[in-house]
Amino acid sequence: MAICCIGAGYVGGPTCAVIAHKCPDIKVTIVDINQQRIDAWNSQNIPIYEPGLEEIVFAQRGKNLFFSTDVDGTILEADLIFVSVNTPTKKGGIGAGFAADLAYVEAATRNIAKIAKSHKIVIEKSTVPCRTAESMRKILDANSRPGVTFDILSNPEFLAEGTAIKDLLHPDRVLIGHLDTESGKRAQEALTSVYAHWVPKERIVTTRLWSSELTKLAANAMLAQRISSINSLSAICEATGADVDEVAYACGLDSRIGPKFLKASVGFGGSCFQKDILNLVYLSQSLHLPEVAEYWNQVVIMNEYQKRRFAEQVVRELFNTITNKKIAIFGFAFKKDTGDTRESAAITLIQYFLKENANIRVYDPKVPESQMRYDLVVDGGVDQAHYNKFVTVHDSAYAAAEGCDAVVVVTEWDEFKTLDYTKIYEKMNKPACVFDGRLILPLNKLKDIGFKTICIGKSLPH
C-alpha cells in the first residue's frame, strides 16, 4: 500500500510520520507545494517543534517515509490520499471572518482528479464544514479521467500541538466517516487496516460522513467552550475573592464534569479553536439557526474579553500608564512545547501594550524572532512607530526581565516555573510586578520576595 499526504504541516507531518513508524509495510510520502517546508523536512532542522517527532522522522525518513514536492507523481502511485491542507477563516467575500476558506481543499481535490489514473481513496484530514465531502465528490467526478473512481472518507484529526506524538500513538479514538455503500465500507476497512497496526479496534469509530465532519467542529467547540466557561468564572473569582483553581478542581471532581480543560488562562489560542467555532457559527447561520450561531459565537466573544480584560489589568496595576515602561513577556507560542504562534494570546497582548507605548522584551524558548515580527507587523498591523519598541531576547528569561517594570507570563512553558525569581526581582525596576496569565507561579513566594503579584482568577492581597 502507498499513502500520499497532501500538506506537510502540523497535522500532515506528524500524523503521517507516525503512520510510517507504525506501518513499515506502507510507503508514506508527504507532499507540499512549499519547497522551503519540504527542504526543512528533509534536513536536520525539521520545520515543526513537537516532542518526539524528530526521533520518528529521523528513524523512518528514507525508509518508508518521504517528503517531496512531486505532488503529481505521488498522487499517481498512491492508494490512499490524505488531504491535510490548511482551511483558514475566509478573509474576504461571502462569509468573511467566519466561513472556512476551502480554496486549498478544492485545489488539492482538483489536482487529484486531474492526475489519478486508477481508483483512489481520498481522505479528508483537514477540518472542514459539514458536507464538504459532497463538494469534493462533485469535483472529482466532474474532472477525472473516464473509468477512474474515488471513495471519500472523513478522518478528522484530534491531536493537540505539543502532545501530538503522544496523542497519535495513543488516541482516545480514531474517527472514520464513510458513505453507507459497499464501496464506502471497503474504503473504510482499508483505512481502518492502517490504524489497526497500533490502535485498538474498539477505539476506531466509524460513522456516516456528515457525522464525522460535524464531530470535529463539535469537539473543538466543546473544548473551547469549557475554557471560556472557566475564564468567565475567573472574572467572578477576581471580583469576589474566590480562587479559580479551587473552583475548577472542585467542579472537576464531579465525574460528569471531569478535570480536563478547566485551566483558566489569558485566553485560548492556536490555529483551530477560534477558526472552527467561527466555522460552526457560519454553518448555523447558513442553516437559518441564528440562536445556535449566537450560542457558539459567545465562546469566541468571551475569549476576546478575557485577553482584553487581562491587558487592561496590566495597565491599571502599573499606575494606569505603561508609556515607555519596560514589560517582559514570558512566552510567545500559543501553548507550551510548540513553536506555533498562530492566534497566540501573546500577539493580542503585545499589540495592546505597544499601542500604549510600552517597551516590550519577549523571551520564548522556541519561537524565532522573525516569526514574532511577522505576527506583529506583517499580519498584526503594528506600525513603524511602535516597531522599534519591541525586542526579542533569546538568551534567557532573566535577560528579558532586565530593567523591566513587569513580567507578564503568557505561555505556560515549564521553565518559567523553576526560574530564580529573586534574581529576576533584583534585575527589575521597583515596584516590580508579575502578572501570571497561566496560573503557574507560586504567587505567595513571589509576594515574599517583594513582587506585586496579579493572577488570572485570583484576587490575592498585594
Ligand SMILES: NC(=O)C1=CN([C@@H]2O[C@H](COP(=O)(O)OP(=O)(O)OC[C@H]3O[C@@H](n4cnc5c(N)ncnc54)[C@H](O)[C@@H]3O)[C@@H](O)[C@H]2O)C=CC1
Ligand atoms: N494544527 C493542528 O494542531 C490541527 C489542525 N487540524 C486541521 O488540519 C488542517 C491542516 O492544518 P495544519 O497542518 O495546521 O496546517 P499547515 O498550514 O501547517 O499545513 C498545511 C500545508 O498544506 C500545504 N498545501 C496547501 N495547499 C496545497 C496543495 N494544493 N498541494 C500541496 N500542499 C498544499 C501548505 O503549503 C501547508 O504547508 C486544517 O484544516 C486544520 O484545521 C486538525 C487538527 C489539529
Ligand SMILES: O=C(O)[C@H]1O[C@H](OP(=O)(O)OP(=O)(O)OC[C@H]2O[C@@H](n3ccc(=O)[nH]c3=O)[C@H](O)[C@@H]2O)[C@H](O)[C@@H](O)[C@@H]1O
Ligand atoms: O483541531 C485542532 O487544531 C486541535 O485543537 C486543539 O489542540 P491545540 O489547539 O493544539 O491545543 P490545546 O491543548 O487544545 O490548547 C488550545 C489553547 O487552549 C488553551 N487552554 C487549554 C486547556 C485549558 O484548560 N485552558 C487553556 O487555556 C491552551 O493554552 C491553548 O492556548 C484540540 O485540543 C485538539 O483536539 C484539536 O485536534
